[in-house]
Amino acid sequence: MPEMIDQIFVLLKHWLMAYVPGTLQPIASAVLSVVPVLIAFPLLFAITTVLERKGLGRMQNRYGPNRVGPFGILQPMADGIKSLTKEDIIPRTADQAVHFLAPVMLVIASFLVYAVLPIGKNMVIANLNTGVLFFFAVGSMVELSVFMAGWSSRSKYSLLGAMRAIAQMISYEMPLVLASVVVIMAAGSLSTVTIVNMQASYTRIWPHWYVFTPWGLTGFVLFMIAATAESNRCPFDMPEGESEIIAGYYIEYSGFKFALFFLGEYLGMFATSAMAITLFLGGWAAPFSFLTWIPSYVWFFAKLLTIIMAFIWIRGTLPRLRMDQLMNFAWKFMLPLSLINIVGAGVWHFMPAGFARWLIVSLLVVVSCALLSRGLRRGKSFYVRTYRFAS
Amino acid sequence: MLGEGILKGLTETARNFLGSYVNKDRLTTVQFPEERLPQIEATRDFPFLVYDGSDWQAGLRCVSCQICEKECPPKCIYIEKSKDKKPDVTGKLQFYPTTFDIDISVCMSCQICVEVCPFDAIKMNVEFEMSSEDRFGGLLLRKEQLAKSNEYYNKIHPTEAAAVDAALAEERAKVEAKARQAAEAKAATPAPVAAPVAGETK
Amino acid sequence: MTISFLLLAAITITGTAAAMSLKNLVHCVLALTLGLVGLAALYLRLGAQFVGFTQILVYVGAVAILAAFAIMMTRSAEPSELSRSSSIRFSGTLIALMVFAVLAWAICSGTSALQVPGPQPEASVHQIGLALMHLFVLPLEVIGILLTAALIGAGVLAMDETRRAQ
Ligand code: SF4
Ligand code: SF4
Numbered sequence: 001m002p003e004m005i006d007q008i009f010v011l012l013k014h015w016l017m018a019y020v021p022g023t024l025q026p027i028a029s030a031v032l033s034v035v036p037v038l039i040a041f042p043l044l045f046a047i048t049t050v051l052e053r054k055g056l057g058r059m060q061n062r063y064g065p066n067r068v069g070p071f072g073i074l075q076p077m078a079d080g081i082k083s084l085t086k087e088d089i090i091p092r093t094a095d096q097a098v099h100f101l102a103p104v105m106l107v108i109a110s111f112l113v114y115a116v117l118p119i120g121k122n123m124v125i126a127n128l129n130t131g132v133l134f135f136f137a138v139g140s141m142v143e144l145s146v147f148m149a150g151w152s153s154r155s156k157y158s159l160l161g162a163m164r165a166i167a168q169m170i171s172y173e174m175p176l177v178l179a180s181v182v183v184i185m186a187a188g189s190l191s192t193v194t195i196v197n198m199q200a201s202y203t204r205i206w207p208h209w210y211v212f213t214p215w216g217l218t219g220f221v222l223f224m225i226a227a228t229a230e231s232n233r234c235p236f237d238m239p240e241g242e243s244e245i246i247a248g249y250y251i252e253y254s255g256f257k258f259a260l261f262f263l264g265e266y267l268g269m270f271a272t273s274a275m276a277i278t279l280f281l282g283g284w285a286a287p288f289s290f291l292t293w294i295p296s297y298v299w300f301f302a303k304l305l306t307i308i309m310a311f312i313w314i315r316g317t318l319p320r321l322r323m324d325q326l327m328n329f330a331w332k333f334m335l336p337l338s339l340i341n342i343v344g345a346g347v348w349h350f351m352p353a354g355f356a357r358w359l360i361v362s363l364l365v366v367v368s369c370a371l372l373s374r375g376l377r378r379g380k381s382f383y384v385r386t387y388r389f390a391s
Numbered sequence: 392m393l394g395e396g397i398l399k400g401l402t403e404t405a406r407n408f409l410g411s412y413v414n415k416d417r418l419t420t421v422q423f424p425e426e427r428l429p430q431i432e433a434t435r436d437f438p439f440l441v442y443d444g445s446d447w448q449a450g451l452r453c454v455s456c457q458i459c460e461k462e463c464p465p466k467c468i469y470i471e472k473s474k475d476k477k478p479d480v481t482g483k484l485q486f487y488p489t490t491f492d493i494d495i496s497v498c499m500s501c502q503i504c505v506e507v508c509p510f511d512a513i514k515m516n517v518e519f520e521m522s523s524e525d526r527f528g529g530l531l532l533r534k535e536q537l538a539k540s541n542e543y544y545n546k547i548h549p550t551e552a553a554a555v556d557a558a559l560a561e562e563r564a565k566v567e568a569k570a571r572q573a574a575e576a577k578a579a580t581p582a583p584v585a586a587p588v589a590g591e592t593k
Numbered sequence: 594m595t596i597s598f599l600l601l602a603a604i605t606i607t608g609t610a611a612a613m614s615l616k617n618l619v620h621c622v623l624a625l626t627l628g629l630v631g632l633a634a635l636y637l638r639l640g641a642q643f644v645g646f647t648q649i650l651v652y653v654g655a656v657a658i659l660a661a662f663a664i665m666m667t668r669s670a671e672p673s674e675l676s677r678s679s680s681i682r683f684s685g686t687l688i689a690l691m692v693f694a695v696l697a698w699a700i701c702s703g704t705s706a707l708q709v710p711g712p713q714p715e716a717s718v719h720q721i722g723l724a725l726m727h728l729f730v731l732p733l734e735v736i737g738i739l740l741t742a743a744l745i746g747a748g749v750l751a752m753d754e755t756r757r758a759q
Contacts, residue, residue, distance in 0.1 A: 098620075134646050136650055137646040138649070140653060141649070144653060147658060148623065151619055163665075314401075316404045317404045318400060
C-alpha cells in the first residue's frame with residue numbers, strides 16, 4: 001500500500017496514457033510530466049512569498065501580511081491580480097525586442113532546469129545521463145537574461161545592477177560547480193537519478209546521504225552559499241539592493257513582466273535548493289529507514305521547504321555584503337576551499353573505510369577552512385565603531 | 392573562526408521569531424482599524440468652526456472678519472461676508488459668513504488661522520479618516536461640514552476648551568458689567584441720547 | 594535531413610548571419626549566442642549530450658557574457674566608422690568564402706562523408722571521462738597548466754599598482 005501511494009502519480013500517468021492513441025504517446029507523455037511541474041512550483045512560489053513575508057515580519061517583531069484571507073494566506077493572489085492589472089510600461093529609449101525577451105528567457109531557463117530534478121521515486125521529467133551538466137548549462141542562461149534585462153532598459157540603475165549581478169554570478173558559479181563535483185566523483189555519474197539512488201540505501205537506520213561525510217558537509221555548505229549568491233538573495237543581494245540601486249536589473253519593468261522576474265528568481269532559488277537536496281541530502285529518500293513508508297515526493301518537498309526556511313532565516317539575519325567582500329569571499333575562500341574539498345573527496349575514495357579516513361578528511365577540511373578564513377581577515381582590523389552624535 | 396557572528400545573529404532572529412508567538416509584548420504593531428491608540432490631547436490636523444448652543448447656523452462664533460483668510464499661508468480658506476447682520480448667542484448683532492470653505496487638501500495644519508482668530512471661532516480638529524473618492528470636491532469642506540459644537544470641542548481638547556470657555560465667559564461678564572454700569576449711569580443722569588450698545592460691531 | 598535538423602540549421606545560420614550584419618554590437622553578441630545555442634542543439638540532436646551541454650555552459654554562460662561585458666566596458670554599442678566601410682566588408686566576405694570553400698572541399702573529398710555510418714559508438718560521459726583520464730591525460734594536464742597560468746596572469750593584471758610595486 002505505501003508503495004502504491006508513493007507511485008500514485010506515476011501510476012496515474014500510466015493509466016491516463018493508456019487512453020492516448022499511439023501516435024500521440026510521446027507528446028502526451030511529455031505534457032503529463034511537464035504540466036504538474038509547471039503547476040506545483042509556481043504554487044510553491046506563491047506559498048513561499050507569503051511565508052517569507054510573514055517569517056521576516058516575525059523576525060522583525062511585526063505581523064507581516066495578515067489582511068487578505070485568513071492569516072493573510074491569500075496575499076499572493078492579491079499580489080498576482082495587482083501585477084496583472086498594472087500597466088506594462090516600456091521605457092521609450094529601451095531596446096524593445098531585448099527588453100521583451102529578457103523576462104521570457106529568464107522564466108524559460110528557470111523552468112527548463114526542473115527537467116532533471118527527481119521530485120520523487122521514478123518522478124523525473126527527463127533522466128539525462130548528463131543531468132547535472134544540463135542543470136548548470138541551462139542555469140547559466142539566466143545570466144544572459146539578466147544581462148539582457150539590464151542592458152536593454154537603458155537605465156543606469158539597471159545597467160549597474162546587471163553588471164553587479166553578472167560579476168557575482170560568474171564568480172559564484174565556479175564554487176557552485178566545484179562543490180558539486182565531489183558528489184559526481186562519489187557517485188560516478190552525472191545523472192541526477194543515479195545520484196539519488198546511490199543515496200537511497202541505509203546502514204541499519206542511517207541513510208547514505210553525502211552530507212554525512214566531511215567532504216559532503218563542506219560541499220553542501222559551499223553549495224548553499226554559492227546558491228544563495230546565484231539566486232541573488234540576501235546577504236548577496238547586491239545586484240538588486242533596494243537601498244542603492246532600487247531593484248537593479250529589473251527596475252524598468254512593471255506589471256506582469258516584473259512579476260515574471262520575481263517568479264524567475266524564486267524558481268531559480270527552488271531549483272538550486274532542489275539540486276542541493278538531490279546532490280547532498282538524498283533527494284527524495286527518507287532520512288531514516290523506518291520512515292520509508294512516507295511517499296518520496298513528500299520528503300522531497302519537506303526538504304525543499306526546510307531549505308527555503310533556512311533561506312528566509314538567513315535573509316532576516318544578515319546585512320548585505322559589500323562588493324569587495326563578496327569577491328574576496330568567492331575567490332579567496334570559496335574557490336580554494338572547494339578545490340581542497342575535491343582533494344578530500346579523492347582521499348576519502350582511496351582510503352579504506354574506517355575512522356582514519358574520517359579523521360584525515362575532516363582535519364584537512366577544518367584546517368584549510370581555518371587558514372583560509374584567517375587569510376580573509378588578514379590586513380584588516382576590526383573595531384567597534386563609535387559615533388560622535390548618534391549615541 | 393569564520394561564521395561565529397553569523398551564528399550569533401541567527402540565534403537572535405530565531406529568538407525574535409519564536410518570541411513573537413509566545414510574547415505578545417514583542418509585537419508592538421497596533422492593528423489599526425480594529426485597534427486604536429488613545430488620542431493624545433494635543434493632536435491636531437484640520438480646522439473646524441465652533442458654534443455655541445444647539446443650532447449651528449445661529450450659534451456660529453465666526454463673525455466673518457476674514458483675518459484667518461488673509462493669514463492662511465497656503466490660502467486655503469475662502470470666506471464670503473454677509474451683507475446683513477444677525478444676532479449671535481449673546482444677542483449682539485454681528486456679520487456672519489455666508490460661505491466658509493476650507494480646502495483641506497491644501498491646508499498644511501499650521502494652526503495659524505486658530506492663532507489669529509480674535510473670536511475663538513476656529514479651532515483644530517482631530518478627525519483624520521477623511522479619504523474621499525471625489526478627487527476635486529471631496530476634500531473641500533463647506534460651512535456645514537466645518538461647524539462643530541462647543542461640546543465637541545470640549546470633548547476633543549478638554550483643557551484647551553476649558554481655558555477658552557473661561558476667557559470667553561470673563562469677557563462676556565466684563566461686557567455685561569459695562570452695560571450694567573452704563574445702564575445705571577443712564578438711570579442716574581437722565582441723558583437725552585441713549586447710547587445704542589447693541590449696535591456696536593467691534 | 595529531417596525537419597528538426599533543418600530548423601536547427603536555420604536557427605544557427607540566422608543567428609550567425611545576424612551576428613555579422615546587425616548594427617548594434619550588443620545585438621550582435623546576442624545573435625551570436627543564438628547561433629551557439631543552435632549549434633549546441635545540433636550536437637544534442639546527434640546524441641552528444643556532453644558536448645552539447647558543455648557548449649551551452651561555456652559559450653552561452655561564459656563567453657557570450659564576457660563578450661557583452663567587454664563591449665560595454667570598452668566603447669559604446671554604436672557601430673564604428675570602420676565597420677561601415679565597404680572595403681572591409683568586401684574583404685571579410687572574401688575571406689569567409691575562401692574558408693568555406695576549403696572546408697567544403699575537405700568535407701566533400703574526405704572519405705567519411707561518403708561512408709554509410711556504421712553502428713554509432715556509444716559516447717557516454719563515462720567513456721569521455723575515461724578517455725580524458727587515460728588516453729588524453731597529457732593534453733589535459735597541459736591545458737590545465739595553460740589555464741592556470743592565464744588565471745594567475747589575469748590576477749596579476751587586476752592587482753592594483755601599489756600592491757604590484759611592493
Ligand atoms: S491650519 Fe494653516 S493652512 Fe490650514 S487653514 Fe489654518 S492657516 Fe490655513
Ligand atoms: S478669524 Fe475667526 S472670526 Fe474671523 S473669519 Fe476667521 S474664523 Fe471667522
